[in-house]
Amino acid sequence: MSVTCIRVHDLVSGEADPGGASVVLVDRLWPRGVRKDAFAHDEWCKDAAPSPELRKAFHHGDLDFEEFSERYREELDSGDAAKAVDHLSDLAGGDGLVLAYAAKDTEQNHALVLAEVVRAAAR
Structure with missing residues (x-):
């Protein structure tokens, strides 16, 4: 499994290059x-x-990355977001999964948090 x-x-x-992995845009807005x-x-x-x-x-700037991550994980635990995590973890089990995002910051963004959650769900 690769995310x-x-x-x-x-x-x-x-x-x-995503290779043969499934590429999924995980932003709410188009880049x-x-x-x-x-x-x-x-x-x-x-x-x-x-x-x-x-x-x-x-x-x-109202939230630092740690607080954002905590709240985002809570959102991912319920409703349509939880269903999306399950779907993404299924995709990750195939030829891998690329979470595509538009944020400029490559070290503190929602895709990194989502990737951790998807990996945990796929175990």
Whole structure:
């Protein structure tokens, strides 16, 4: 089982290669500056993204990454988000899974938290 996180812009530019893995966009909003026909992906899983309120609080600096991560994990434990995690963990069991995200920060973003949750669910 393989779950990796790659920026959408790196996939579109060819800087990153997903191999044979399923590529799933995990943002609620379409990435800025990316044409829909330029981004080869298998699915767009909006339900796995943070709620608009949580995303805005994090991006506006109201929450640090630790608090954001804790609240995001709580969101992923229920409702449609939990179903999305189950679906993503099923995909990860195949030829691997690439969680595609648009955030510029490659070290503190929701896809990294989601990847940990998906890996734990797939065990």
